[in-house]
Amino acid sequence: MSHTPFIIGAYVVALLGFGGLLVASLLARRRIKRELGHRGLERR
Amino acid sequence: MASLHVLANPARFRRFSQKVLPVLSGATALVLAVGLYLALVESPPDYQQGETVRIMFIHVPSAWLAMAGYALLAGLGAALLVWRHPLAALMARAAAPVGAVFAAVCLLTGSLWGRPMWGTYWVWDARLTSMLLLFFLYLGHIALSRAYDDAERGDRAAAILALVGVINLPVIKFSVDWWNTLHQPASVMKLGGPSIHPAILTPLMVMAAALLLLFVVLVMVRTETEIDRRRLDAAERAQ
Amino acid sequence: MTDLEVTGLGCRRGGRPVFRDLSFSLAKGELLALTGRNGSGKTTLLRALALLVPADAGAIHWQGADVAADREAWRRRIAWLGHLDGLKGDLTVRENVATACHLREEGTERVDAALAAFELGPLASRSVRTLSAGQRRRAALARVVAAGARLWLLDEPLNALDAPSQAALRAALGQHLATGGLAIAATHAPIDVPNARTLLMDSSPPPGGEEHEP
């Protein structure tokens, strides 16, 4: 029973978990910054 | 403690993180690339675990960071409750989901490691079980901080929970270990292996550094968002 | 000689400033009526005086000493009437007032006089659950009278009170002030009692001052 599928699986899990969180966080930051922009409150 | 005070003001933190983040994310990508190369290509299969030791390079660092993340929550909680730090609340709200994801990745990779080694996806191993409970503590913290209309009320309630949680973590670990030796045959191999073979140590450390940097980047990005979100709420309420 | 001295008091609620730089003083035998529109911070000020809500700025002194230094002594000195009556529905009127005294670690010798002051004698052994809102408010006021505290903090004491009960409240308050007590009441309708002063809480929250961070 070769182990490679489990190894690949582990790294895919890491990619989905960490990558997914990173993308979600960046998108959330952009959305909030745009909303602040609409209200004319964004930073200099 | 002066540096902590300097960053106490969320706006100043925001300017600091905007300057530091590009450099930090570059470093993270670099160290991660090196780590992945060492972990997947360079290092030899372990004499005991064979190829599956490569799963360790994700599993073990994410366990460390999940635990360190909860200690961070407790520290930020103390800063919020004792000194009413405005930034501590926002950083805790940003860091909790990051810690939870690290705990989840640790659990999933642990079970993917368990399948080839022990034949089942879930083993009531002491460390995995403690990590599962830590994951529940994270969920509790996230749910509690969002359970109130007044965000500041949620932050302070979650801070109390984090402080109580961090006191109970060793107790939970001790009781699960005891429970584990009671029911589990002693032959189950410890996850980390009796002693870490040097050939495995370097990729493990590099990956740990990479994931630590990733943790910091994630927390800083999310803290910026929380600062802006709080300013948005304040603006809406002021109308 | 002023007993209560409030200087530069400022409070926030949910991140928003409610009032700032509030200063006033109160001497024995005086009532301070807080007036102002809803949301102008009357309740927040009362809760700040009772140290239930932390103040951002300013200080509260009682006879020269900062009240935050000895919170338990300060709590012994105040009697509280909130929006809610603080009564247990399953206990009788007398049990509620007596328990309130016990919870303040004080004797119950003033209970009967307090019940009589608000004509609660006939209702004394009825459980509060069966009372009307006005009767419940009178029971809560009786609790304040029975506490025998120097400073009364009353939030909308006239709520739900009919004319005779309002007269009873004026009498009890007058008697409290006459014996050297003090009182601060948030109220819409005026309470005409000798040497009452008024503090108008302006309802527009003050400008944020310097660009305020959350």
Place this chain on the structure above:
Amino acid sequence: MSGFTALLARDLRLVWRRPGDVMVVLAFFVVATVLFPLGIGPETNLLARIAAGILWCAALFAALLSLDRLFAADYEDGALDLLLLAPWPLELAALAKCLAHWIVTGLPLAVLAPFMGLLFGLSGEGLAALGLTLLVGTPALSLIGGLAAALTLGARRGGALLALLALPLCVPTLIFGAGAVEAVATGGGFLTHLAILGALALLSLATLPWAIAAALRQAGE
């Protein structure tokens, strides 16, 4: 009369006036435990082995069930303000509330559980272990649950959130409580388990009243 005893007496009198609330919790415990043999099957040796875990879990859920009203009633009728303004430490008030909860749920559960143990074919010493461990273990549950109740005062979805917060913290008590009964079943002694349960209760006693008081003060802000 000290404030502590006044608050304890008041809460116990309130329960006495409305015994239904407590009966429901104990009835839940009985019904919950009876379900398991129906679900798992009547063979006694299996039931005897799993009896400890099931009875302890059912006791845990029964204790949690009655917790969300612990402070909510005072929060809603304004009595919490009077506790916050009582001229004695709020930590003692938190302790009095948790003690009242323990007397009303933990104690009766510890008395009732051995009888339920008979349904699972537990032996005499097993029943004694069950009762004793529940007696020593449930104070920690009342304190942990008290903290969860105080933290969720005025929160949305209070009930489920309360369980999510309390259950992970109750795990050590559950492990040593159920472990003690099982140790007896396998012929060992359960004194060490009892000692650890006592230690867990003391740890909760030493830390949780302060946390509960801090949570209650926030609810008053």
